Amino acid sequence: MSSAERQHNHSHDHSHAHGHAHGHGGGCDHARDRAGAAREAIEAAEAACTARGARLTPIRRRVLETLFSTHKPLGAYEVAGALGERDGRYVAPITVYRALDFLMGQGFVHRLESRNAFVACPHAHGEEDLIVFLICETCGGVDETSPAAVRKALDAVAREAGFAPRARVIEVAGTCSHCRTA
Helix, strand or coil: CCHHHHHHCCCCCCCCCCCCCCCCCCCCHHHHHHHHHHHHHHHHHHHHHHHHCCCCCHHHHHHHHHHHCCCCCECHHHHHHHHHHHHCCCCCHHHHHHHHHHHHHHCCEEEECCCCEEEECCCCCCCCCCEEEEEECCCCCEEEECCHHHHHHHHHHHHHHCCCCCCCEEEEEECCHHHHHC
């Protein structure tokens, strides 16, 4: 499924295969898929910012590109370090935190609470969408899915409790299929 198709409609279930066919590049299929989605997702982010009257500044764009360069979650200091290596100059963590706050506010980046780390998101999520992160404790990879059945079940539980959810994010730690069979 292309990034454009994934962005088109999030009312359907979606998930991303976590294939780890390690080749000469050293990355897994999932990492290559995320990197491959980067250009289109960044172009979509720029268009969304323009439409919203916001600005994807050069530092915000570089932070987003850095997060798209891996399928593993990165902490703000790791992002700052990667930017420093890439740009050949020091980037203050506070600058990265400000960029991350903006990117999260726009829905381009998610924060994994359990890891205090961030992942890029090539999808156009609505506020009502459920996001489930499948986090591999062996390889560090993160898959994102939005299963309609889980959302419906969670909505029913919340409704029965008289609870109005503000955010619908679930983090599941475990072992991906590649690491389980490796």
